[in-house]
Amino acid sequence: MSERSAGMSGQTDRARISPLELLDLDGLLPEEDRQIRAVVAELVTTRVRPHVARWYEIGQAPVRELAVEFGRVGLLGMHLTGYGCAGASAVAYGLACLELEAGDSGVRSLVSVQGSLAMYAIWRYGSEEQKQQWLPRMAAGELIGCFGLTEPDHGSDPASMATRARRDGTDWVLSGGKMWITNAPVADVAVIWARTDEGVRGFVVPMATPGVTAREIRHKMSLRASSTGEIVLDDVRLPADALLPTATGLKAPLSCLTEARYGIVWGALGAARDCLHTAIDYATSREQFGRPIAGFQLTQAKLADMAVELQKGYLLALHLGRLADAGTLRPEQVSVGKLNNVREAIDIARQCRTILGANGISGEYPVLRHANNLESVLTYEGTSEIHQLVIGQRLTGLAAFGG
Template identity: 65%
Template structure:
């Protein structure tokens, strides 16, 4: 991000508070929530922001950051026990916002690890499974992935073709999964498969014979993240590999709702960073004898961004408070995911226009955020699916078939 000139900084000094938090939403947060947010923000500033352009350009996930995120306490931070931090839903959301201000790919790692893989083990695993995996995953020493989506089963996971059949006391699993985050670096994969009893979850060692994870390349989005194809060719699993606590799609769906919740906050982080980049640039960039921040068109764009970021943050906070109170409905999560990602991608694109041609370089963040948000808009339920979830909640009539 371009450093503000003294003149530009002076011009903004009287309104800098409104520029950062127009409605003073920090007043709605506790001191502990603000402290945690600021700690994650500082981590992003020192450990992610200086390197993200290089990671994105080279399509490299920084494997060394996993232990640092573990030390930060954000891996499975909303879970309690077995080495997990046990923080509130709002605190987890604030962490997601700051992480995605750095990059959607890095927030996605935290989401896949904590909201998907760790949540599945925490919700449905045996005590032995929890103790075997969760402490190491919380520390970032062990990596997990979550295998639900398939090449022919994306929005309709009930049509999955991966199967697990009994063979004596063992299970034998075969099938394919696609767009599975972290699979090529994971130690354990939570794989959902059709069984004679319905859909079940299994903990699969990624070193098991017959398990293959192949990164999907090249990508135009989420380049500082890892997504893979998985092939399962007669993978033999012991009886204790099955997650005993759930049968049916309600298992993976409950984990997806955890991930969708984090996205509600994270998308606003990407939006905020795009806005801040545009605001700083507009204060420094001089055309026709004055900073372009003084032009009506530029101010109109910046105002629209502030409106949607502040509203989206209020949506996230309200949903977070309901989640902490135990009153949150899945259809309300869809409201937040649909609205906030939709607005975030519009903000990132508009921010790029303020940067002009310079905005297509990796010196500036908005177009990187916009590209990443194309993926965020699609995974954990497309915008169309969340519209249908809301439509059913409003009308009482399902429109999925």
């Protein structure tokens, strides 16, 4: 019997491989990127995995401690240049997000919000004085930032934001509120977006400023290893130099969201990969009817389909990363990545849970934690429906928002 026919008939066993080894995708990466990925994977293995189930259970993670450790290895704002930032490639940053979210979506969110939202806004739109004041200590994890765009009544429609900033002499006075703001309860500084007579503008707001209060959002069923809050701005007086000088109009905060969405394209794959690893490990050791359940055709069909979708999502993320490194990545392309990869990741998580059976709901395994977290990832930085409309607009030339 030939090797091929033996394999088809199930008579010849072969060594197991990791899901992302199926297409030898590592061969697409330069050695430097693989080394960066290995550093982050080791950090997640030693610092996150042993504790994250408990963080999730109690609804609290040591955000400040993690920020310092992440800053020490250059993870915060790692794709930015100067001011203490690592200046890594977009692909390397994506791989880091993948490994972080393989630990937990909330942990990756900490890094994304710090680097791709708060730090990026200051790096891209801030004055030199603002960059020097904030970025080095944020890159080191000494200061934690948050990004205030979403409001209680204005999520997918930020153009309708109610937060206002008015001039009072040379000062600015901000009033309003922001909701579902990652890192807000522990943040030292917030980038707040507000409507002015000149359009939407961004402000760097120290959280200790009089009139600023942050309230932790409790009783979450998702992203429990992440700090999420509401920010209230009660006639907050800021000096003129708090304004981000080159951020004018809604395009500025949306460009920051594009940065964060790119990290999600990779990060969601990490959650999916961790679920698939768990399901394969479980299926090869769990026996029913006298054999491992991994040896049954229905289980292998599930595993094969999930592995195929994981490869496709990885290739999409890598393509987008290379476009980003070439400076040609467009927002609608990021929407394709987020829509596909998060949608597939949550489907993989749910399918893996079925392979684990009743154990799939146990905190002993990470699968349902990942699935619950991905419910938030599916919604934040643009819902699936919003990304469908972004893609639809590019395909048709017609905007369907609000219609």
